[in-house]
Structure formats: C-alpha cells, structure tokens
Amino acid sequence: MSEHDSDSSNPESPERREFLGKVTGVVAGTGIAAATWPFISSMNPSTDVLSKATTEADISDIAPGQVHTVEWQGKPVFILHRTDQQIDKMRQSEGGKDPTADQKRVLEPNWLVVVGICTHLGCVPNRVDDGWLCPCHGSVYDNSGRILRGPAPRNLHVPPYQFVGENRLLIGQADPQRQRCERVDPDAAGDTFCVATNPNGKEV
Amino acid sequence: MAGRIIDWIDQRFPLTKFIKHELTEYPTPRNLSYWWNFGSLAGIVLVIQIVSGIFLAMHYKPDALMAFDSVEHIMRNVNYGWLIRYMHSTGASAFFIVIYIHMARTLFYGSYRAPRELMWWTGQVLLLMLMATAFMGYLLPWGQMSYWGAQVITSLFGATPFIGDDVVRWLRGDFVVGDATLTRFFALHYLFPFLIVGMVVIHLVALHMVKSSNPSGINLADKDNIPFHPYYTIKDLFGFGVFFIVFAYFVFYSPNTFIEADNYEPANPLKTPPHIVPEWYFLPFYAILRAIPDLLGGVVAMGVSVVIFALMPFLDRSRIPGGAKYRPIYRVMFVLFVIDILVLSYVGLKPPSGSLVIVGQVATFVYFSLFTLLPFISRWEERWLRKKGLPPEVEELIRQEEEEAAKRGRRA
Ligand code: FES
Numbered sequence: 001m002s003e004h005d006s007d008s009s010n011p012e013s014p015e016r017r018e019f020l021g022k023v024t025g026v027v028a029g030t031g032i033a034a035a036t037w038p039f040i041s042s043m044n045p046s047t048d049v050l051s052k053a054t055t056e057a058d059i060s061d062i063a064p065g066q067v068h069t070v071e072w073q074g075k076p077v078f079i080l081h082r083t084d085q086q087i088d089k090m091r092q093s094e095g096g097k098d099p100t101a102d103q104k105r106v107l108e109p110n111w112l113v114v115v116g117i118c119t120h121l122g123c124v125p126n127r128v129d130d131g132w133l134c135p136c137h138g139s140v141y142d143n144s145g146r147i148l149r150g151p152a153p154r155n156l157h158v159p160p161y162q163f164v165g166e167n168r169l170l171i172g173q174a175d176p177q178r179q180r181c182e183r184v185d186p187d188a189a190g191d192t193f194c195v196a197t198n199p200n201g202k203e204v
Numbered sequence: 205m206a207g208r209i210i211d212w213i214d215q216r217f218p219l220t221k222f223i224k225h226e227l228t229e230y231p232t233p234r235n236l237s238y239w240w241n242f243g244s245l246a247g248i249v250l251v252i253q254i255v256s257g258i259f260l261a262m263h264y265k266p267d268a269l270m271a272f273d274s275v276e277h278i279m280r281n282v283n284y285g286w287l288i289r290y291m292h293s294t295g296a297s298a299f300f301i302v303i304y305i306h307m308a309r310t311l312f313y314g315s316y317r318a319p320r321e322l323m324w325w326t327g328q329v330l331l332l333m334l335m336a337t338a339f340m341g342y343l344l345p346w347g348q349m350s351y352w353g354a355q356v357i358t359s360l361f362g363a364t365p366f367i368g369d370d371v372v373r374w375l376r377g378d379f380v381v382g383d384a385t386l387t388r389f390f391a392l393h394y395l396f397p398f399l400i401v402g403m404v405v406i407h408l409v410a411l412h413m414v415k416s417s418n419p420s421g422i423n424l425a426d427k428d429n430i431p432f433h434p435y436y437t438i439k440d441l442f443g444f445g446v447f448f449i450v451f452a453y454f455v456f457y458s459p460n461t462f463i464e465a466d467n468y469e470p471a472n473p474l475k476t477p478p479h480i481v482p483e484w485y486f487l488p489f490y491a492i493l494r495a496i497p498d499l500l501g502g503v504v505a506m507g508v509s510v511v512i513f514a515l516m517p518f519l520d521r522s523r524i525p526g527g528a529k530y531r532p533i534y535r536v537m538f539v540l541f542v543i544d545i546l547v548l549s550y551v552g553l554k555p556p557s558g559s560l561v562i563v564g565q566v567a568t569f570v571y572f573s574l575f576t577l578l579p580f581i582s583r584w585e586e587r588w589l590r591k592k593g594l595p596p597e598v599e600e601l602i603r604q605e606e607e608e609a610a611k612r613g614r615r616a
Binding site: 040043044045046049069071073074075076116117120121122123124125126134135136137138151153 | 352356358359360362373374375376377379380382384388474475476477478480497498499502555556
C-alpha cells in the first residue's frame with residue numbers, strides 16, 4: 001500500500017502520467033463541450049420572439065360560416081364562426097386518424113380556434129367548402145380542424161385562448177378560471193388545453 | 205531576374221516542385237473522354253458562385269423587412285446588379301447539372317471502386333454541402349417560394365423522435381421561418397462555400413494520390429500516361445468555353461428559367477402559394493419524400509436516397525474492369541436508374557394526384573431496389589461474363605488488380 005502510494009507520487013511513474021493525461025483530456029473535453037452551449041443556445045428563439053406571447057382578436061364581424069385569420073407568434077390562427085349545421089355535423093364524427101371529440105376542441109361550440117399550420121410540413125391550409133385543404137401535399141381537415149385524409153399525422157393544434165368580453169378573443173393565454181384539462185392531443189406531452197401556466201407563450 | 209526571384213522562393217517554399225509534381229508532370233491517362241471534364245467544370249462554377257456571391261453580399265440585406273427589396277435594388281439600381289444576380293442564380297443550377305453529370309460518369313465507369321473510394325466519399329460530402337448551401341441561399345431573396353420551401357424543409361426535422369419540435373424551433377430561431385432564420389441562413393450561406401473549398405482541396409489531394417480513372421477501367425496512370433499540362437489544361441479550357449456558351453445563353457436570354465414566378469412575390473407567412481415546388485435539383489428526392497405516406501418514414505427515405513451513393517464501393521462486387529462499358533447488365537441498370545430519376549423529378553414537380561402518387565411510389569421502389577439488388581446482380585454478372593469467356597488479357601488484368609488490392613491490404 002505504502003509502496004504503491006510512493007510509486008504514484010513519483011513524478012516519473014508511467015501510471016501517474018497516464019492518469020494525468022486522461023484527466024487533462026476529460027477536463028478539456030468537458031470545457032469545450034460547456035463552451036459550445038452558449039453558441040447552441042443563442043440559436044434558440046430570442047426573448048423578444050418569445051414575448052410575442054398573446055394576440056387579441058375582435059370577432060364581432062365574423063359572420064356565421066366565415067373564417068378570419070389572425071397572427072399569433074408569427075403563426076396564422078384560424079377563427080371559424082361555425083353554423084349550427086356545422087356543429088351538428090362535427091359532433092357526429094370523431095375525425096380521422098387522430099380521433100378527438102369535437103367538444104374537446106372548442107370552448108364555445110360556435111367558435112373554432114386552431115393554429116393554421118399543417119401538422120405535416122408546416123404549410124398554411126386553404127379554406128375549402130367543408131374544412132381546409134393543404135396545398136402542399138393534400139392533407140384535408142374538417143370544420144373541427146381534425147385531420148381526415150392525407151399525410152398530416154395530427155389534428156390542427158388548438159392554441160390556448162379565452163374569451164374576454166363578448167366580442168374579443170385573447171389567444172396565447174387560457175382562462176385559469178375556466179380550465180378544460182382534457183388532453184387535446186394525446187401524442188404531444190403537455191399539450192393540454194389548460195396552459196395558462198405557460199407565461200411566455202411557448203408553442204402549444 | 206524572374207529566375208532569381210523563383211530561386212529565392214524555391215529555397216523557402218516548394219513552388220517549382222509543386223507545379224511540376226501537380227501540373228506539368230502530373231501523370232494523366234491519355235484516353236480520358238469529355239465526360240472527364242466535369243470535375244474542372246465544377247471547380248470553375250464554384251469560382252463563379254463565390255465571386256458573384258461576394259459582390260451580391262455587398263448590396264444584399266439579410267433582414268426580413270429589407271431582403272426582398274434589396275434584391276430588387278440589386279436588379280434595378282446597382283450597376284450590373286442584374287448580371288451578377290443572374291450569374292449567381294443560374295450558377296446554382298449549373299453547379300448541380302455539372303455535379304450530377306460528374307456523379308453519373310463516376311457511376312457509369314465504376315470510378316468509385318478501389319482505390320478511389322475516398323474520392324467518392326469526399327465527393328459525397330461535397331454534394332451534401334452543396335445541397336445545404338443551395339437550400340440556404342434559396343431563402344435569401346425572401347419570396348414566397350423561398351419562404352415556403354424553407355418552412356417545409358425545416359419542418360422535416362420535426363420528424364426527429366421526441367425532440368422534433370425543439371429542433372425545428374432551434375433551427376429557425378422562431379416559431380416559424382422568420383427574421384432570425386433569414387439572418388442565420390445568410391451567415392451560413394456565406395460560410396459554407398469556403399468549407400466547400402477546403403473539402404475540394406482534400407478531394408484533389410486524394411485525386412493526386414490515386415490519379416484519374418479512365419474509360420477503359422484499367423489503371424493507366426502509371427503505365428500509359430501523358431502530363432496534365434499542356435494536354436489536359438487545353439482540354440479543360442476548351443470545356444470551359446463550351447460551358448460558358450451555354451451558361452451565357454441562360455444568363456442573358458433566359459435567366460428566369462430557374463426562378464419560380466411565385467418568388468417575385470414577397471414572403472407571406474400567412475399564405476402558402478397554391479402549388480409549391482422545390483428547385484429542380486431537389487425534385488427526385490422530394491418525390492421520394494412524398495411517396496412514403498408516413499412523415500418520419502418519408503424523411504428517412506429521402507435522407508437515405510441521398511447518402512446511399514456512398515455505399516457504391518461495397519454494393520458493386522463485380523471485378524470486371526471498365527464499369528458499365530464492359531458490363532451489359534450493369535449498363536441496363538444504369539440506364540434504368542437515369543430514367544427512374546427523370547420519372548421521380550416529374551412526379552416531384554406535379555401536385556400529388558391519384559395516379560401520380562402510384563407512379564412516385566413505384567419509382568421510389570425501383571430507386572432503392574437498384575441499389576439493394578446490385579450486390580447480387582454484380583456478382584452474378586461477373587460469373588456469367590467469365591463463363592462466357594473473357595479475353596485472356598482481361599482475366600490477366602483482374603488477376604493483377606487483385607494482387608494490387610492484396611498489396612494495399614497488406615500495407616494497411
Ligand atoms: S404540409 Fe400540409 S400536407 Fe404537407
């Protein structure tokens with residue numbers, strides 16, 4: 001034991017050199033890895049981008065059957081004023097490959113609010129008779145924003161939102177009093193309707 | 205005087221030695237056909253792109269609010285701005301045509317085989333770098349096609365399991381393609397060409413180690429060669445001349461052939477154009493992406509379709525020299541492959557509709573089948589050809605090649 005001690009404390013000992021070499025390598029490697037972090041992180045959305053958290057929209061002049069598109073965090077959000085027939089029809093089905101009840105996708109049955117970005121590769125679907133059609137690879141969504149056909153894997157996302165007053169919609173923040181915590185999208189972790197806890201409006 | 209200056213340099217830097225070794229006495233097979241011109245053509249296009257790009261960058265503004273207008277400013281106000289920009293946009297397409305022909309020649313003549321695997325692989329890396337550079341450059345004019353092309357391609361990374369959304373946000377620096385994306389694409393688009401230059405140097409150092417292949421498939425460079433200069437300097441210059449005639453035609457008479465009309469409309473993040481198409485040089489791979497109904501599957505298939513070329517030295521197990529020229533079955537496969545690429549390009553160009561989807565899927569299947577069947581077919585073809593009887597000289601060559609390969613193996 002004591003012999004071993006004296007051996008490794010001898011500056012000439014090969015084990016000692018090897019050990020020091022390894023330690024140097026590990027420390028340098030960790031240092032370099034740590035130094036890359038600020039650079040990688042700098043490419044993430046900056047704070048001013050993140051602070052574009054909420055958008056307010058006036059919905060008083062959207063006639064039944066009409067859609068308005070507003071911008072939220074740079075993304076288009078479709079606001080569809082649904083007619084009673086449309087609501088009935090949507091309630092009768094569960095959608096397509098990502099089945100969800102229509103009730104779980106709206107706060108008020110008359111108003112459908114969805115992010116207008118195709119869940120396939122991010123194009124903006126165009127309004128057609130009974131829903132939306134994505135021009136890029138032909139995904140078809142119904143009047144509940146649910147995927148019916150095409151390559152898109154999921155329904156259009158429902159952003160957190162709340163009604164403020166009669167005619168205004170606040171997108172980006174759910175009403176904490178009125179949380180509906182059903183999972184809107186069972187695949188995506190944390191993708192629930194009650195995201196009022198998310199102050200900087202990260203994507204839902 | 206000049207002699208004394210060169211002497212002075214030579215004592216400090218191997219200038220004369222270098223020129224002799226790499227140029228005036230560099231041994232080159234005497235039988236190279238015009239298909240061997242495309243390497244140097246790729247070099248001249250790289251120079252065109254770098255020079256025109258640097259001058260464009262003096263007037264371009266990588267800012268979402270100014271980018272589109274600054275390109276119009278270049279077109280209308282900057283002296284000869286239109287010329288420089290059209291050279292750059294036409295040059296991008298020229299680059300891909302030249303590179304694709306360069307690759308096709310390598311595939312046809314089997315130039316990827318030992319000992320030139322590293323040439324092929326550094327070339328493969330160059331192709332990927334070129335694709336990345338072209339893709340990022342295409343966003344810079346900030347037109348509708350630019351914008352939505354970038355939106356779709358960055359979305360592809362969303363297929364990454366678990367962290368897909370974070371990766372996409374990190375790439376864009378925003379929730380959607382935006383100002384942050386534009387600025388970083390500009391920075392990288394400026395950087396990549398210089399990385400490409402570095403890679404080209406490695407490609408050339410490898411070339412000067414193993415020397416050029418040639419149409420006969422026999423290793424001629426150390427047996428029957430001529431110096432590169434003046435024979436191939438002249439031939440390459442002649443190639444440049446022909447190339448510049450074609451290039452000038454497009455720059456001066458048809459510069460918008462390679463620019464989508466939709467790209468003259470400024471980017472609008474709230475509206476996707478009715479039919480978006482990638483640049484022509486990405487069409488076959490785009491068609492493969494769309495042929496697979498599943499997103500992750502499609503992205504993987506597309507990625508594999510680009511990098512699968514790297515496996516060629518392993519997939520092709522035939523030892524018959526001379527590539528497709530002396531291999532009837534491989535030649536059929538080569539022609540089939542070229543046709544398949546053209547079919548895929550057409551499918552990628554058109555909006556996906558009933559029958560075209562099927563065509564795209566069949567063509568995708570053929571694409572991958574050709575690669576996966578090659579190991580078996582090439583072996584079988586060799587046995588068949590040898591049974592039919594090869595000339596004794598060829599048999600002798602195969603024996604020699606094997607000996608050399610064994611020698612290389614022993615040295616390694
Ligand atoms: S982006 Fe909508 S279908 Fe592909």
